[in-house]
Amino acid sequence: MILNQLLDISAATIDWSRAQFALTAIYHWLFVPLTLGLAIVMGIMETCYYRTKKPFWRDVSRFWQNLFGVNFAMGIATGIILEFEFGTNWSNYSWLVGDIFGAPLAIEGIIAFFMEATFVAVMFFGWKKVSPGFHLASTWLTGIGATISAWWILVANAWMQYPVGQTFNPDTMRFEMTSFWDVALSPFAVDKFFHTVTSSWIVGAVFTVAVGCWYLLKKREQKLAIESIKIGSVVGIVASLLAAFTGDNSGYLVSKVQPMKLAAMEALYNGGADQDLVLTAWVNPFQQPDYAKEEEPPLKVTVPKALSWLSTRDIHGFVPGVNDLLNGYTSPQGKKEPSVKEKIRMGKKAIMALKDYRSGKKDEATKKVLMDNVPYFGYGYVKDASQLVPYIPICFWAFRVMVGLGFLFIIFFLVVGHLSFRKDITKYRWLLITAIVFLPLAYIASESGWVVAEMGRQPWTIQDMLPTWAAVSDLKAGSVALTFFIFLALFTTMLAVEISILCKQIKKGPEHSEIAAATEE
Amino acid sequence: MKKNSFLYRVFDLYYDGFTHMTIGKTLWAIILIKLFIIFVILKIFFFPDFLREKSKGCGQDVYVTNQLIQRATNN
Numbered sequence: 001m002i003l004n005q006l007l008d009i010s011a012a013t014i015d016w017s018r019a020q021f022a023l024t025a026i027y028h029w030l031f032v033p034l035t036l037g038l039a040i041v042m043g044i045m046e047t048c049y050y051r052t053k054k055p056f057w058r059d060v061s062r063f064w065q066n067l068f069g070v071n072f073a074m075g076i077a078t079g080i081i082l083e084f085e086f087g088t089n090w091s092n093y094s095w096l097v098g099d100i101f102g103a104p105l106a107i108e109g110i111i112a113f114f115m116e117a118t119f120v121a122v123m124f125f126g127w128k129k130v131s132p133g134f135h136l137a138s139t140w141l142t143g144i145g146a147t148i149s150a151w152w153i154l155v156a157n158a159w160m161q162y163p164v165g166q167t168f169n170p171d172t173m174r175f176e177m178t179s180f181w182d183v184a185l186s187p188f189a190v191d192k193f194f195h196t197v198t199s200s201w202i203v204g205a206v207f208t209v210a211v212g213c214w215y216l217l218k219k220r221e222q223k224l225a226i227e228s229i230k231i232g233s234v235v236g237i238v239a240s241l242l243a244a245f246t247g248d249n250s251g252y253l254v255s256k257v258q259p260m261k262l263a264a265m266e267a268l269y270n271g272g273a274d275q276d277l278v279l280t281a282w283v284n285p286f287q288q289p290d291y292a293k294e295e296e297p298p299l300k301v302t303v304p305k306a307l308s309w310l311s312t313r314d315i316h317g318f319v320p321g322v323n324d325l326l327n328g329y330t331s332p333q334g335k336k337e338p339s340v341k342e343k344i345r346m347g348k349k350a351i352m353a354l355k356d357y358r359s360g361k362k363d364e365a366t367k368k369v370l371m372d373n374v375p376y377f378g379y380g381y382v383k384d385a386s387q388l389v390p391y392i393p394i395c396f397w398a399f400r401v402m403v404g405l406g407f408l409f410i411i412f413f414l415v416v417g418h419l420s421f422r423k424d425i426t427k428y429r430w431l432l433i434t435a436i437v438f439l440p441l442a443y444i445a446s447e448s449g450w451v452v453a454e455m456g457r458q459p460w461t462i463q464d465m466l467p468t469w470a471a472v473s474d475l476k477a478g479s480v481a482l483t484f485f486i487f488l489a490l491f492t493t494m495l496a497v498e499i500s501i502l503c504k505q506i507k508k509g510p511e512h513s514e515i516a517a518a519t520e521e
Numbered sequence: 522m523k524k525n526s527f528l529y530r531v532f533d534l535y536y537d538g539f540t541h542m543t544i545g546k547t548l549w550a551i552i553l554i555k556l557f558i559i560f561v562i563l564k565i566f567f568f569p570d571f572l573r574e575k576s577k578g579c580g581q582d583v584y585v586t587n588q589l590i591q592r593a594t595n596n
Contacts, residue, residue, distance in 0.1 A: 073548035084568040125538025173582040351593040
């Protein structure tokens with residue numbers, strides 16, 4: 001923030017615009033993972049009904065579908081505000097990326113509207129109107145539609161972090177898509193999708209187990225609770241293991257594409273070969289460390305050579321630290337990474353060439369200088385190398401919260417699964433209480449993942465090509481601050497309403513059909 | 522319209538579904554209020570088309586060019 005004061009655009013405008021986007025994204029992400037997670041849970045439950053034809057499973061399915069519906073309704077259109085913010089607060093950025101973002105966001109909109117809207121209606125209204133097979137298909141397609149929607153949003157996000165399949169057109173001042181498939185199927189997008197979706201399944205699974213455990217604590221709906229806990233624990237185990245696997249791949253890709261993010265996540269100031277993975281260390285949460293002078297953070301507990309393995313798939317692999325990335329380095333394979341000073345020089349060359357080109361000097365030589373240096377375009381806005389280092393404490397701690405909780409969830413689901421399948425789980429009161437406590441932890445883990453992803457890529461809105469202070473609109477800080485507080489009030493109200501309706505629905509419990517009630521008796 | 526026709530069955534699905542909603546009525550009310558706030562109040566009063574307003578007299582690409590070059594040269 002202090003660095004922003006060096007810039008001509010109001011520092012407050014940049015900070016409020018960033019804060020507003022972060023606020024909107026964080027609130028939006030409170031609704032999305034539960035939608036994606038419950039989609040799996042309710043799909044499995046209705047499949048049980050389809051296979052067994054037992055009315056009990058129909059009641060269970062309808063109960064979870066109602067909770068899905070509450071969350072789905074509350075989350076609708078919360079993401080639209082992010083698009084408004086792109087257009088108003090980040091107008092330079094929006095103009096530059098409009099051609100790239102147009103396709104995935106349009107596809108997302110069409111799929112979300114037609115697929116989700118159609119099948120959601122059949123799922124809620126069609127129990128007595130369509131065949132059981134078609135109803136089951138609609139339930140699964142509702143979830144698949146939501147998941148495919150997430151794909152396209154994540155494609156857009158991944159492109160900002162790994163801008164592939166594009167070329168810069170100085171005539172239109174836009175990045176233009178050269179390959180739709182390179183954008184849609186970039187390894188970064190694919191991994192981001194699977195990691196995000198599987199971690200959302202964890203949120204859905206923890207929610208299912210927590211609600212089931214609440215019923216057991218209240219000695220209500222015991223059969224529904226136990227069956228739900230069983231399904232939740234199986235979904236949770238599978239999702240946690242998949243999230244760990246995709247998370248490992250994510251770390252590998254980040255080391256290739258955004259090495260500064262990895263260095264910040266690990267508080268790795270000076271890199272080298274045979275790097276250890278930090279389990280924990282003392283990184284002051286309230287102060288950017290003096291990475292230029294400090295060798296490493298104190299009180300480090302590490303796993304030997306694991307960071308080298310994570311980054312290079314070789315326990316002796318070279319991993320650059322913050323100072324290596326700022327000062328430039330040559331990898332053991334002989335690949336030379338330019339210093340920030342060199343990149344700034346190339347960035348300024350690109351900007352000057354753009355200025356000449358746009359002033360009418362449209363000869364091939366000018367265009368060549370521009371295109372040769374455009375990968376470093378954003379560095380032309382950098383005054384001080386320290387602007388390129390994300391806030392290390394947030395990246396470091398948010399990463400540990402996410403990974404730590406991720407491993408805790410694996411143990412949690414294994415214990416819950418064991419006790420619900422093999423023992424009488426109602427006797428383990430401590431576990432029932434723990435499950436409820438774990439519900440906010442699932443959200444914290446999920447949000448922490450986004451904090452790592454987004455704080456770790458600072459200051460770039462488009463990696464290496466556009467820093468936040470070039471992307472932001474020339475707005476008055478006061479107007480952005482005003483909308484920040486409007487959103488804070490709006491989203492907090494919506495969240496309170498959602499929690500209130502969800503709690504009411506859970507307290508009300510499932511509607512028992514007469515046949516199911518008779519069978520249970 | 523014949524009761525067995527596809528269109529009637531689709532109409533009946535929605536008509537019957539909406540008329541027999543319980544919690545859904547509350548949710549729809551919330552959705553409509555939310556959409557009104559987002560698309561009418563927020564969009565019109567707080568999220569104008571910034572580039573269109575700022576680039577009057579020149580193209581939007583020209584405005585963005587000037588912004589990007591000016592910020593780099595002032596830097």
